[in-house]
Amino acid sequence: MKKLLALVLTGTMVLGLAACTAPAAAPAAEAPAAEAEAAAEEAAPAGGMEALIAAAKEEGTLVVYGSCEEDYLAAACDHFKELYGIDVQYQRLSTGEVQSKIEEENGNPSGDVWFGGTTDPYNVSAAEGLLEPYEAINASHLIGDMYRDADGCWYGIYKGILGFMVNKDELDRMGLEAPQDWQDLLKEDYKGLIWLSNYNTAGTAKLVVNTMIQKYGHDEGIQYLVDLDKNIEVYTKSGSGPSKNVGTGECVIGIGFLHDGITQIEDNGYGNIELIIPSSGTSFEIGATAIFKGAKHPNAAKLWIEYALSPDCVELAAQNGSYQFLVLDNAQQPAIAAEFGLDPNNVMDYDFADAKENTTQYVEDVMNALGSAADDRFKTE
Numbered sequence: 001m002k003k004l005l006a007l008v009l010t011g012t013m014v015l016g017l018a019a020c021t022a023p024a025a026a027p028a029a030e031a032p033a034a035e036a037e038a039a040a041e042e043a044a045p046a047g048g049m050e051a052l053i054a055a056a057k058e059e060g061t062l063v064v065y066g067s068c069e070e071d072y073l074a075a076a077c078d079h080f081k082e083l084y085g086i087d088v089q090y091q092r093l094s095t096g097e098v099q100s101k102i103e104e105e106n107g108n109p110s111g112d113v114w115f116g117g118t119t120d121p122y123n124v125s126a127a128e129g130l131l132e133p134y135e136a137i138n139a140s141h142l143i144g145d146m147y148r149d150a151d152g153c154w155y156g157i158y159k160g161i162l163g164f165m166v167n168k169d170e171l172d173r174m175g176l177e178a179p180q181d182w183q184d185l186l187k188e189d190y191k192g193l194i195w196l197s198n199y200n201t202a203g204t205a206k207l208v209v210n211t212m213i214q215k216y217g218h219d220e221g222i223q224y225l226v227d228l229d230k231n232i233e234v235y236t237k238s239g240s241g242p243s244k245n246v247g248t249g250e251c252v253i254g255i256g257f258l259h260d261g262i263t264q265i266e267d268n269g270y271g272n273i274e275l276i277i278p279s280s281g282t283s284f285e286i287g288a289t290a291i292f293k294g295a296k297h298p299n300a301a302k303l304w305i306e307y308a309l310s311p312d313c314v315e316l317a318a319q320n321g322s323y324q325f326l327v328l329d330n331a332q333q334p335a336i337a338a339e340f341g342l343d344p345n346n347v348m349d350y351d352f353a354d355a356k357e358n359t360t361q362y363v364e365d366v367m368n369a370l371g372s373a374a375d376d377r378f379k380t381e
Helices: 033-043 049-058 070-084 095-105 121-127 137-141 169-172 182-186 203-214 219-230 258-267 297-306 334-340 353-372
Strands: 060-065 085-092 114-120 157-168 192-195 233-237 252-255 273-276 283-289
Touching: 049 060, 049 070, 049 258, 049 297, 060 070, 060 258, 060 297, 070 085, 070 114, 070 182, 070 297, 095 114, 095 121, 114 121, 114 157, 114 203, 121 203, 121 219, 121 252, 121 283, 121 353, 137 297, 157 169, 157 203, 157 297, 182 219, 192 203, 203 283, 203 353, 233 334, 252 258, 258 273, 258 334, 283 297
Parallel strands: 060 085, 060 114, 192 233, 192 252
Antiparallel strands: 114 283, 157 252, 157 273, 157 283
8 A cells, every 4th residue: 555645855955865876777687696796796896706706605604683674684685695605694683682792792793794774883883893894895886975984884775764653543533633743742642652662772762862962952852852751652672663563553653764664554554654754854864784893704794795785685675665765876766765755854964973972872871861771661572
């Protein structure tokens, strides 16, 4: 089911897509391994990709921790194995879980690469020296420098807009209007109706923390989240958790990425969901991929980065229920995202440097202010 959401597009940023001069390429047909290797060799410096593919095949295995949705993760891993004959083991974990896991493993990771999920936890991990710098050949297809770490510790693969998803039927039944901006969420009418993800486990929630602090200042931003807490019913482990419960009415107002709302409308048939971009402005995620420092299969990990920065990988997203905007100039954008009007309106100038330096402290500040780290509304399973 498709529902057109009318939004006026006058924001300060239009996803950087207009700056891309190369036209979007048609979806790439799946090629056998020999054709994929030939294309890679042609695009690479002499011997570069050819040697990398050979070394990766010699390792024979890759372990992927994925923070995107599981259907996309599975499709991406299966196609990598199909192209290169390398066995792929994967596990779906939230970004906060991956960050905690590699912090505990401290340079001796059980995984090789991280795939998907917003960059705030990636930046914290990079600052802690837990990601391996790699200068990717296919990074030349990124539509701007903001979509990569300057040192090559991570690379962007998609972009998503933060906003609200509401159950129109439930709001009508209660005689309530849908919230149109961040301050609206503080209204007493919405007490017990709002779901957000867990600040400790979800990159989405960490982005919310940074957004509020950058929008209102540190003290006022923390106070906003304390006030918002009075209306929160559940903090889900994963950032997509609220979106998955809006259509059923269990969650009436969910805070999260709007492409997750599209998935619920388009793939699961919940036409009762309305998508809302906050009127005073919002922020966005850059979904990323990275190599863990100390990866046991370093060449397979580097080959994964090249693959993740190609249409062969990123175009699988829309084919598997993930409708984020893509940030490669040679990839086909998901048409349905435009049908839902999800170009950003009044998107703020998000300060990635501040987020990289201070996210861990900001999350600690929020949890201390809430005084509810053991609150049973914070889901970790």
